[in-house]
Amino acid sequence: AQSVSQHNHHVILSEAASLELGCNYSYGGTVNLFWYVQYPGQHLQLLLKYFSEDPLVKGIKGFEAEFIKSKFSFNLRKPSVQWSDTAEYFCAVNAYAGNMLTFGGGTRLMVKP
Amino acid sequence: NAGVTQTPKFQVLKTGQSMTLQCAQDMNHEYMSWYRQDPGMGLRLIHYSVGAGITDQGEVPNGYNVSRSTTEDFPLRLLSAAPSQTSVYFCASSYRRTGSYEQYFGPGTRLTVT
Numbered sequence: 001a002q003s004v005s006q007h008n009h010h011v012i013l014s015e016a017a018s019l020e021l022g023c024n025y026s027y028g029g030t031v032n033l034f035w036y037v038q039y040p041g042q043h044l045q046l047l048l049k050y051f052s053e054d055p056l057v058k059g060i061k062g063f064e065a066e067f068i069k070s071k072f073s074f075n076l077r078k079p080s081v082q083w084s085d086t087a088e089y090f091c092a093v094n095a096y097a098g099n100m101l102t103f104g105g106g107t108r109l110m111v112k113p
Numbered sequence: 114n115a116g117v118t119q120t121p122k123f124q125v126l127k128t129g130q131s132m133t134l135q136c137a138q139d140m141n142h143e144y145m146s147w148y149r150q151d152p153g154m155g156l157r158l159i160h161y162s163v164g165a166g167i168t169d170q171g172e173v174p175n176g177y178n179v180s181r182s183t184t185e186d187f188p189l190r191l192l193s194a195a196p197s198q199t200s201v202y203f204c205a206s207s208y209r210r211t212g213s214y215e216q217y218f219g220p221g222t223r224l225t226v227t
Contacts, residue, residue, distance in 0.1 A: 004155075006155075009153065034215075036218075042220075043203065043218045043219060043220045043221055044156075044203065044218040045218075046215050046216075049215065090155055090156065092155075092156075100144075100146050100158050100161050100171065101156070101158070101216060102158070102172075103148075103155035103156040103157070104155050105153050105154055105155045106153070106155050
């Protein structure tokens, strides 16, 4: 069975600091990987996705992620965070049939102004 | 497009009661699914459907039933609510085409079972 691990449960940063959130998955075959974001009181929105092309994926709002196959990792990065990036971030890999996802446990990011 | 809609937004049940969480989408998506979100555990798949008349179990199906009589609707039924089912429930949908795996999520239903 596929599984996804997010190493940091809570992260607190000051504005303009750089961000890197770790994500590792366990699956031996071809994978599609995602980062979703959930802003306070809102539903999940797609930040970016990887589909076996360029391992460096750029998403919305200045986020990017790098797929490293040898490390089974898909870490999320942003060079300079803003207060508005305060949210919970979920890494996910596709599983089952029909595009269903296996999620990591999530990382709560708080950005202090 | 309204996207994925869910009702109700909030619900409180007593142990043993039954209820149905509603989910509808107007994007003509073939795939629909239900997840529950619990602190520290991310989202876990309850049931999913790859088309009308076809459903299957996900990671945590016990205590829940689903049916898919139309493309648009995918209700989730709690047969006999238990406190362990206190959670936030999200419905999601996506297209059935290669290379387009983005799932669109509804706003969620916060359920409390006392």
